[in-house]
Amino acid sequence: MATAKQNFYKWHRILGLIALIPVMMWTLSGLSHPFMSNWFRPTIAREIYKSQPLQVKPALSLKQVLDKNKVPGFINFGTITYQEQPYYQVMGMDSTYQYYSANTGDVLANGDRLYATYLARYFTQDSTSKITSITIQKAFDAEYQPINHLLPVWKISFDRPDGMDVYIETGQSRMGTFNNNTRKAMLVVFEQLHTWQFLAAIAGEQFRVVVLLIIVGIMLLSLISGLTVYGLFWKKFKTATENRRRDKRKDTRFVHRFHRQLGLAVSLVMFTFTVSGAFHLYVKLANDRHAAKAGIRQMVKTAQLKTSNLSLPVEDSLVKNVGLVQFYGRTFYQLNGTKKQVRYFDVDNGAELENGDAMYANYLASYYGAEPEKNADGKVKTTQIREFTNEYGFINKRLPVQQISYPHGENWYVETTTSQLAAKVAGIDRAEGLSFIFLHKYFGMAWAGKNVRDIASMLAALGVLVVSVFGFIGFLKNR
Numbered sequence: 130m131a132t133a134k135q136n137f138y139k140w141h142r143i144l145g146l147i148a149l150i151p152v153m154m155w156t157l158s159g160l161s162h163p164f165m166s167n168w169f170r171p172t173i174a175r176e177i178y179k180s181q182p183l184q185v186k187p188a189l190s191l192k193q194v195l196d197k198n199k200v201p202g203f204i205n206f207g208t209i210t211y212q213e214q215p216y217y218q219v220m221g222m223d224s225t226y227q228y229y230s231a232n233t234g235d236v237l238a239n240g241d242r243l244y245a246t247y248l249a250r251y252f253t254q255d256s257t258s259k260i261t262s263i264t265i266q267k268a269f270d271a272e273y274q275p276i277n278h279l280l281p282v283w284k285i286s287f288d289r290p291d292g293m294d295v296y297i298e299t300g301q302s303r304m305g306t307f308n309n310n311t312r313k314a315m316l317v318v319f320e321q322l323h324t325w326q327f328l329a330a331i332a333g334e335q336f337r338v339v340v341l342l343i344i345v346g347i348m349l350l351s352l353i354s355g356l357t358v359y360g361l362f363w364k365k366f367k368t369a370t371e372n373r374r375r376d377k378r379k380d381t382r383f384v385h386r387f388h389r390q391l392g393l394a395v396s397l398v399m400f401t402f403t404v405s406g407a408f409h410l411y412v413k414l415a416n417d418r419h420a421a422k423a424g425i426r427q428m429v430k431t432a433q434l435k436t437s438n439l440s441l442p443v444e445d446s447l448v449k450n451v452g453l454v455q456f457y458g459r460t461f462y463q464l465n466g467t468k469k470q471v472r473y474f475d476v477d478n479g480a481e482l483e484n485g486d487a488m489y490a491n492y493l494a495s496y497y498g499a500e501p502e503k504n505a506d507g508k509v510k511t512t513q514i515r516e517f518t519n520e521y522g523f524i525n526k527r528l529p530v531q532q533i534s535y536p537h538g539e540n541w542y543v544e545t546t547t548s549q550l551a552a553k554v555a556g557i558d559r560a561e562g563l564s565f566i567f568l569h570k571y572f573g574m575a576w577a578g579k580n581v582r583d584i585a586s587m588l589a590a591l592g593v594l595v596v597s598v599f600g601f602i603g604f605l606k607n608r
Contacts (some may be wrong), residue, residue, distance in 0.1 A: 140354055141354035141358050144347055145351045145355070147347050148347050149600075153598075155323055156594035157322060158318065158323035159586070159590040161318065162319065162583075163586070165312060165315040165319060167313070170312065171312050173253065173304075173307050173388070175251065175252050176304065176574070179306070179335075185207075189231055191436075191437075192431060193234065193592060194229045195229075195434075198229065200219070201222060201430065201432075204220040204221065204222060204224065204429055206219045207451065208448075208451050209229070214586050215231035215232065215419075216230055216231055216237060218299070222258070222539075226240065226299060226300070227241075228240025228241065242283070245263065246285060248299065248304070249285035249295040252295055252304050252307070252467055253289060258287045259278070260285060260286065260288065260488045261287065263283060263284070264284050264411055265282075266281060271317045272294070272313050274320065276524055277296070277306045277526065281298075282296040283298075290539075291310060293308070293309050301450075301547060315442075325341060335410070338414045341360070341406075341410050341412070344404050345591075349400075349403045349404070355392055356396060359392075378489075378528060384606060385603045388596060388603050391595060395589070395592035395593055401416060402590075402593065405564045408565070417491070423435075424549055427453075429455065429460060433476055434476055435476060435478075436474070436478060436479040438451055441462060442479075443464055443472065446465055447467055447468075448466060448467070450465045451463070451464055452465070457488075457492065459477075460476045461474060462476060469515055470486075471485070471546065472486075473486070473489070487531065490533055491509065493543040493548060493550070494543055497541070497543070497553075498553075499535065499553075507533055508536045509534065509537075511534075512532045512534070513529055514531070515530060519563065519566065520562065521552060525542040525551050527549065528549040529544075538559075539553070539555045539556075540555075565603050570586065
């Protein structure tokens with residue numbers, strides 16, 4: 130029995146030493162997260178783009194403009210206002226945007242670049258600062274991370290003391306994110322210390338996740354072995370403390386005692402951190418094995434536009450944007466309204482498709498891989514989501530979306546205005562999402578406010594850090 134106890138103690142020290150550096154990296158970066166996401170988060174004048182109502186109705190239809198420019202086919206189009214004039218924003222077959230005046234049909238040279246710059250100045254409300262660089266970004270990096278979802282985007286960098294960068298998705302006239310110098314530095318530090326992206330740079334994303342899973346597993350074993358040691362030796366620890374007090378000897382093992390006592394106090398916190406982290410990594414690893422299906426790539430022939438986009442029975446003031454979608458062998462104008470309603474009109478005859486957004490959402494879900502159970506007709510529920518929820522959180526970025534709920538428990542979220550899959554939530558995904566936001570990010574304390582929640586999570590991380598440091602000091606003292 131004595132040998133078994135000593136072995137437990139030995140393995141606890143070995144596991145603790147292996148986990149020491151990762152724990153310090155994760156807790157220190159965890160302590161910095163509230164500063165980055167809340168207290169030191171930069172502000173911007175406007176976060177949502179409100180399109181200007183057209184002062185002049187377009188003189189030419191989309192078909193007339195495309196015929197004039199000899200464009201036989203394209204992927205999609207939108208309508209925008211630039212310099213108080215209406216333009217058609219047309220995505221060509223090379224997936225780049227061309228801008229045509231809706232009054233003259235003339236091409237706006239460098240239109241996408243100009244419109245991105247206009248939007249960046251709109252969001253910052255900065256019309257005077259010099260722009261140092263404008264680049265198209267097609268991949269995520271340390272400063273524009275996958276959490277932002279939107280690609281490709283234009284990165285517009287301002288010559289300002291705060292070093293402001295704004296990321297613009299011109300196709301939907303929206304902002305991906307914005308960073309100042311402080312946030313850029315903190316993002317890089319967080320990415321390396323908390324998510325260990327340097328491992329992905331070395332051997333790929335799957336390697337990174339596997340290594341993190343192993344380290345989290347070692348942390349969990351260190352915790353369990355520590356609790357076991359405390360249970361096996363608590364009588365010995367208690368007797369030693371009583372003898373020291375009786376003999377009035379100096380407490381030379383304060384560090385060890387504090388490590389044990391505080392370790393016991395924060396053991397639940399460390400357990401929730403490690404279990405939720407491991408669950409998160411496991412689900413990510415499982416999902417990454419199944420590559421996401423590429424987005425829908427449609428091809429619309431200009432000759433198909435038998436109904437003019439200017440003749441649709443909707444007031445211009447109620448339309449935020451107009452696009453085109455194809456499903457079930459038909460092509461429709463897709464009108465995105467100012468009140469987040471989406472309507473569909475057949476390009477052949479102008480007839481409105483009743484319940485069109487729900488129909489298109491179900492079509493998209495099937496395209497991306499949803500498989501309804503047999504005899505599920507009538508049991509599939511489609512609901513428009515206009516604000517973030519616990520299941521479909523802010524991390525997903527896209528709104529509004531349609532939620533397609535299947536009887537077997539899967540929820541698919543699609544953004545119909547871009548034909549993109551926003552999120553898929555199945556049984557294990559739902560459990561992982563809830564465990565991560567409540568056990569790892571402390572959303573259970575949201576009722577007390579973001580500041581209180583952040584302070585609580587920082588105290589938890591600090592407790593784990595202090596326990597680890599005192600454990601290491603105790604190890605050095607024993608040498």
